[in-house]
Amino acid sequence: MHTLYDKLWQSHVVHEESNKPDGMTLLYIDRHLVHEVTSPQAFEGLKLAGRKPWRLDSILAVADHNVPTTRRDYGISDPISRLQVETLDQNCEELGITEFRMNDLRQGIVHVIGPEQGATLPGMTVVCGDSHTSTHGAFACLAFGIGTSEVEHVLATQCLLLKKAKTMRVAIEGHLGHGITAKDIALALIGEIGTAGGTGYAIEFAGSAIRELSMEARMTLCNMAIEAGARAGMVGVDDTTVDYLRGRPFAPKGDLWDKAVVYWRTLKSDEGASFDKTISLDAAQIKPQITWGTSPEMVAAIDGKVPDPSQITDIVKRHDMERALKYMGLAPNTPISEIRPDKIFIGSCTNARIEDLRIAAKVVKGRHIASNIKLAMVVPGSGLVKHQAEQEGLDKIFREAGFEWREPGCSMCLAMNDDRLESGERCASTSNRNFEGRQGPGGRTHLVSPGMAAAAAVAGHFVDVREIY
């Protein structure tokens, strides 16, 4: 009896450096996603060593972090950002790597376009120089983020030297309440186990509530596994997985498709397989979640309050909480629903897929953003998501409600382009990290689901989305 993680690991072992179970293993990599920020030094290293990419057809590249979300026809105004994107373009052109350029309809956030294109398939090992690569685990892949040295290693050898992780099963049983999403599951879980709770583990999400989730929602959940400290998150294959992939451009066709599906259906943990750790959450108990601090584990439900550091006995924890509240400009015991954001960001590899935009649009339809909201923006995850949303008229709903409708990219999730918070500004954000300065120096981030961000936009303060729709 094997876990899904064991199956994925075993099917990619090329060589073991020692015969001990915790030794370093050379693992074969099927899919290498590349973006502009973590690759230039790897390409340079490859060139300096006189090496070539091992397998070109395993690589898919896209620029997403530095790209502007307005007026693409003007190009990239920041010369340093522009050079980084041009460097990716040049490297891909020189080496013959498939790249979706900035003005290609298929361009978007790397973790949105991989699955969208069917470039992410069950049973694969998927890597990218980006921690949110865990997203792809939603397809029963072993997918994880790597550093630039490892990007070069995969380019040169198609392999990585890795240590096997421990396994954690996160079981979410029961049914999610109306208006509760994968984002709320992720934040509730991180609130429970902490941002280091999954360190050293690969998480498999299981249970009836997970089976009921769409692929988009499973991607949101696996995306946030890294915020729980786990390098990889994953979900076993079922009909939802197979149905999502059918007909995608990079997915197999005809006989190969049939053969692939037979194999993919084996990609789930065997009944009774043992995990190193198991966590259980009752889906019905999960409420809309909002972070109040500077780490995703600093989270509360919408009907909760900002905690009081004076009640914390652990001195390191108390100091961290005091520092976080000072940075966030929040007083202890403030009801969460009294917090008033200045800006709204709906986007990122966590929550910028079509389903996310549909939920947010449903909340804002026929309403308008509150007068205290300085800027509300929707940044679709890819050109194709944007196109689909426009076909459905979602752009019109957002625009009429006072939102800006932007071009796809990472945008204000990490503020490497021009989209950022000013110091002291507070943001309801559907992204994944609320670290100090993440969305701009001095900016204050509250992580929420798309529905909650949309609800905060129209109410002018955080509010339970379940009261709105």
Added chain:
Amino acid sequence: MAPLDRANVDTDAIIPKQFLKSIKRSGFGQNLFDEWRYLDHGEPGMDAARRKPNPDFILNLARYQGAQILLARSNFGCGSSREHAPWALQDYGFQVVIAPSFADIFFNNCFKIGLLPIVLDVADVDQLFTEVEATAGYRLLVDLQDQSVTTPSGKSFSFDIDPFRKHTLLNGLDEIGLTLQHMDKIKAFEEKHRAAQPWLFT
């Protein structure tokens, strides 16, 4: 040794995103902990000598200048996969980071560039914090061969390290070169893999 008394220090804090736009591998040291270390906002290309250091930030204190070991709290390096974080620590002058725990990707990235992350028990880290804060010029001896950390009073803590990682660090080996020694195995695996899952190779 310099102490950084905060838990969950993330990679955005270690090296803020605006510096990730560089296509070079060096020069990140002057922007290590940029938002904590300087009072003014930093952007790429600024002359560090003309900026306003934050006199209260620990690395700006005279007694910690030239430190080669960083003492940190749990979950150090959480967040993104940016190797710029270990690059910045190394470029600043750190050779070793000691903490009760590290985030996985950061921990792994450190070995790739020859920065040694050492995990010690929480109680031992607490003791080191107390001692380094009490004594100016506090020095630790880190012996990778022996896998030990020794305090000025002669107390020694041992640490674990994977034997392969130790070997590559001590000998400064190129991991890509080592992997390419297994080229035949990789090719053999690839053939088998292609036969089993041909759809992966289209």
